[in-house]
Amino acid sequence: MNGMKTAMLLAALTALFMALGYMFGGTGGATIALIFAAGMNLLTYWNADKLVLRMHHAREVDAASAPEFYGLVAELARRAAIPMPRVYLVDDPSPNAFATGRNPENAAVAATTGLLSMLSHEEVAGVMAHELGHVRNRDTLIMTMVATIAGAISMIANFGLFFGHGENRPNPLVAILAVFMAPFAAMIVQMAISRTREFGADRAGAEISGNPRALASALAKIAGPAQRMPSAASQGNPAAAQLYIVPTQVSELFSTHPATEKRIAALMALEGTPTAAPAPQPVRRSALDPNRTR
Known part of the structure; x- marks a missing residue:
């Protein structure tokens, strides 16, 4: 199913690339956009995880450099019955985490220092189990490709304002509309594939960690700060x-x-408890926090 979704996504984004190319450069522009889209699709399939990690300035850690965090991920990967992913830390106060990679054999998971400093050990375990749920469900390919291709669509729409010329130059109002609509179009494609995916990863995370309440508590605790303090990478590339x-x-x-x-x-329903959100507990430094005084 995810393979079909990936193919449909690539086809939709390629068509959007060609439409933008035609708008800004006629038939020649559409041809160039098609070639560019084909190259982008190949690049993102094989290297999107590296691009995403570089975008976040993520640094890889291991059992020597981050023993508690790495050990936690290793234990969760064992429970999930998937290969051990590469593990990364992102020096960013925004509390968040993500998974990337084209398949479970080539996956990576990352957490921000803000997340590790805000959550308890059990909550961090719930969050990382969620990310490993994405890996196990094979969501990471489509997630990673969307992040890179949708960002490229926004870039080409903005460049089109400056590189059209002569009879191929679009009507200024149309060009301005394209600049605003192209990113929205890419986001609409994302919406069609993403929302049920998160529920699936939450269920998998609850199963892997064995503690749905801890994951629910983590979501309640980090949702507000993540909104108020978006990551540096998402400010540069909203996708x-x-x-x-x-x-x-x-x-x-x-x-x-x-x-x-x-x-x-x-x-909370998975645990058989009332569906009221768990009250966020006072912030305390996790033993996983790399900035914690030992």
Whole structure:
């Protein structure tokens, strides 16, 4: 199913590339856009995880450099019955995490230092189990490709304003419309594939960690700060926001995630408890926090 979704996504984004190319450069522009899209599709399939990690300035850690965090991910990967992913830390105060890679054999998971400093050990385990749920469900290919291709669409729409010329130059009003609509079109494609995916990863995370309440508590605790303090990477490329466990944009219309309250309710239902969101506990430094004084 995810393979079909990936093919449909690539076809839709390629068509959007060609439409923008035709708008800004006629038939020749559409041909160039098709060639560019084909190259982008190949590049993102094989290297999108590296691009995403570089975008976040993520640094790889291991059992020597981050023993508690790495050990936690290793234990969760064992429970999930998937290969051990590469593990990364992102020096960013925004509390969030993501998974990337084209398949479970080539996966990576990352958490921000803000997330590790805000959550308890059990909550971090719930968050990372969610990300490993994405890996196990094979969501990461489509998530990673969307983050890179949708960002490229925004870039080409903006470049088109400056590189059209002569009879091929679009009407200024049409060009301005394209600049605003191309990113929205890419986000609409994301919406069509993303929201049920998050519920699935939440269920998998609850199963892998064995603690749906801890994951629900983590979501309740980090949703507000992530909105108020979006990551540096998502500010530069808004399409990167769909990678994260909680979104960093306010508008639910264009959010790639279900409302956090609905996700919390679903998790609490898994535990058989009332669906009221768990009250966020006072912030305390996790033993996983790399900045914690030992």
